[in-house]
């Protein structure tokens with residue numbers, strides 16, 4: 481029977497969640513001891529076979545929240561999947577996320593001999609057809625390529641028992657609504673369905689109403705504290721001087737594994753070329769690169785064989801690299817949440833990190849939006865080298881065409897959370913209180929609203945006990961600027 485939320489919230493270890501012994505063994509291998517709030521809340525309902533609407537972002541432990549009970553149910557009722565068929569279908573918006581979800585299933589299912597396949601575009605069809613020929617327990621797929629395989633008969637969904645839509649809001653942003661509907665239409669009506677989304681715009685709510693039957697709603701607040709652990713600074717520099725300045729920053733050997741974010745694919749290539757010209761080992765990763773090239777670049781970066789990985793936001797989504805020493809925002813993102821997501825790459829394992837943002841005159845509006853979102857003033861080093869400490873509201877935005885925020889819900893805004901480093905102890909402070917989750921359930925709020933809920937719900941009116949008003953929060957004292965001396969050439 482499903483446990484109520486208030487009861488399940490106090491579960492403090494995986495054993496009491498009722499998971500099978502081989503799964504518990506895999507969790508011990510992975511070093512997980514404490515379930516995260518989304519796991520505590522979702523697992524009992526999923527074990528009981530309920531549909532679920534999960535409002536949670538990457539970094540909350542949501543993959544294990546669905547993978548563990550799914551694996552448990554598969555093991556409890558073993559059967560051959562049937563040729564070209566899968567027992568579980570997980571839909572993912574991006575290749576990187578699909579790969580990671582599949583890895584998670586393999587990790588947690590390692591003592592159960594679970595078979596897992598991944599299907600996405602940009603690589604050959606034939607190996608994927610071969611992988612599916614005998615059928616698999618779990619298929620993780622991006623919608624477009626899955627439809628291709630369904631069209632050729634390489635994959636059939638008529639025996640699928642469980643559907644998971646992960647990052648539904650991202651899939652809708654990427655225009656996958658029709659493909660999703662076609663895929664769902666090919667599934668048996670009697671199935672268990674799960675939908676996870678960081679936010680719940682109307683379109684996602686509508687989709688969940690179509691797909692889920694009497695779902696349990698589970699919500700946890702985004703892990704919003706990432707930005708506070710990162711030492712951040714902004715360097716004011718005109719566009720024309722950014723490349724030189726970026727290369728100059730690498731004079732500091734502390735930049736050992738640095739992610740550089742650019743807004744465009746072309747920009748990523750240019751920055752990479754320039755760094756290489758200056759003798760700094762670098763590779764670019766973006767949507768125009770082949771899957772092979774992306775994987776090679778990532779492997780070099782993970783192995784510490786290149787110092788810089790230059791990426792666009794979309795390409796960087798879902799990449800899980802530990803020990804990133806620095807993040808350089810070569811371009812400030814026009815979506816402020818992307819900033820949090822980007823800099824979170826350097827604050828894994830509860831550790832601090834370094835983020836350096838290059839801000840040109842026409843990007844100041846973006847800076848102001850970021851400062852509002854993170855409720856911090858960022859130390860800004862201006863051209864002559866002094867540190868500006870102007871409240872963001874006093875920064876006069878120059879809203880030219882580049883500075884316009886897009887209408888509607890922006891893409892790529894999942895604040896990132898620590899991953900591997902928190903394996904032994906999950907810090908509850910970063911997550912919603914039960915009251916917050918309950919309140920969010922009741923109001924069906926967005927990710928940002930959820931953060932606000934958590935904010936109000938700890939009885940102090942602040943997250944983590946910080947003083948300040950709930951709406952805009954305290955203006956945090958600017959962290960001390962680290963002196964990455966921008967060179968005279970670049971700045972002066």
Ligand code: AMP
Pocket residue numbers: 511512513514515516519537538539540541542543544898899900902903904905906
């Ligand atoms: P996710 O939100 O699924 O992307 O997970 C974020 C990170 O948290 C992943 O790197 C997981 O390996 C890790 N993780 C998930 N559950 C736990 C847990 N209970 N304890 C420690 N780490 C976890």
